[in-house]
Amino acid sequence: MKITPKQYVESLYQSVHNKKDSQIKSVIENFVKLLVANNDMAKADKITCQFIKIWNKEEGIVEAEVVSARELDKKIVKLLNGYIVQLSGARKVLLKQKIDKNVLGGVIIKYEDKILDGSLKMKLNELRNKMIK
């Protein structure tokens, strides 16, 4: 039977979960041996991608991105962090910052496959559409 990358990852996660670093090393070695034995080394890339996803999901980590026009000060970043935790129900948020002059003002928050557009540009666009009507 063919084993899908997802199945590999799930079993790998189970075996490394709650283990010490030294033990993990041997588990991973075994895992790679298994991949070679099954002739599945080509799936390695997919497996690493999947592993990050599953790890984040199980540990309650959400990767998020904030796009703003200017550099945000620490206070706001902290507030945003708390806001995203509230929204996504995650335990931990890994926040990335990105600067884009095109958003003019406000912020765009992206996490998982959701997007919250609170930028000035979007508001101006919306206002224009409303005025045209």
Place this chain on the structure above:
Amino acid sequence: MSITKDFIVEQLKQQIADYKSEIKEQTVGRVIEVGDGIARVSGLSDCMMSEMLEFAVGKHTNSHELQKVYGVALNLEEDSVGAIILGDYTGIKEGDEVKCLKRILEAPVGEAVIGRVINPLGEPLDGKGEIEAKKFYPVEKIAPGVIARESVSQPVQTGIKAIDAMIPIGRGQRELIIGDRQIGKTAIAIDTIINQKGQNMKCVYVAIGQKESKIASIVAKLEEFGAMEYTTVVLAGASDPASLAYIAPYAGCAVAEYFLDKGEDVLIVYDDLSKHAVAYREISLLLRRPPGREAYPGDVFYLHSRLLERACKLNEKHGGGSITALPIIETQSGDVSAYIPTNVISITDGQIYLEPDLFYQGQRPAINAGLSVSRVGSAAQIKAMKKVAGKMRLEAAQYRELAAFAQFGSDLDEETKIKLERGKRLIEIFKQDLYKPVPVANQVLIFYAAISGLLDSVPVEKINEFENGLNKYAENNGKDILKEIAEKGELNEKLEEKMKKLIVDYKLTLDYISAN
């Protein structure tokens, strides 16, 4: 002057102050793969089946606006969504943003689309300006159930003698038109649309994968006969992507359903469903659905059955409207046992089978009366027509049998000879020119002449001329008779007597008929 200026500025300020924006959470995904008219999108975890997607195509050259292309989600997979792209897919790149729109694909409907040529998304193609439709109907809709329906009871007058007499179509029926290429399948449908003038019918002509030149000439013909006043043309041309061809019949049906819900009668022509199946096969294969017989996916039957099931006759309680469907199927060198033809034959309530041999023998429309059937239509025929057509169908069938038999021997008894002669005249009556539908009353008149033996003295080659002359003569001298047939729809002895007298009187004016 300054007052108005201030007023306007004030108004503007007010508007801007009143404007409150709401930040909405949106689901976005990214394009991972683009194929011919399809895209695979990652993310979109809460995407619904057949939900509309919006592709933000890379920046347009001279404006800051993003060009928008719409798509429909067809495959919901474990970690990606397979979508068809409705429109130009050449600008879509890997990594482009895709948004869920949270609504099912819809088409604009209403009075505004009548007389227009639109694409399946409801955009005008005829250059007559925007379509201001107030209502939108979902493209995919479940057909009315058993409770809402009733059996077919009213006729659709196609104006084609052979069909109205032998293969009658009722309002709410699905009658397949099947035959090889270039033998007049579309012509039958167009004649039927032309003949719906003043019959209280709306028409929808759905062209799927047709040449645009052909559609242009059809629209011109419909305009010439004033048929565009009640007709909508939904066009997915040969150069449009397969995704548009795929949704075209459903969009056309949505247009028809608006009138159905208003309690009106609608005639819809799907020209043709074999190209529709081919378009769906293309999409399915690109989306990697497993192919089956003739490489069509497993659900081609459902593809057509769910479409044709939407044709119906509703009962009084549900508005009493109807949708009559005339699907067209093109066969390859007369092969009706191919996959798609057998499917559609089994879905519809009968078929009109056109044969190349008859066409080249000069019998046009080339309807094969033996293989064509109408399973429910005879209940809808008007009584007068039923009376003359019943007898005639029998005579035509006997003629076909005898004609094959008579080829071998020359010694025939008198009775057989008479039957053969009469049969020849019947076949001659069934010949009809393009774009010349005949009103029911005139049909009843000529059929009556044929079955009562009044045509026996008219030479076979003069039948056409005789019929045209008789129609003209009746227009001048027997208008009340035609009116009575059309209004009452019944033949009584008195009326028959009058018809007989009219025909005999007309025969007396002709010099090519011998005096017997």
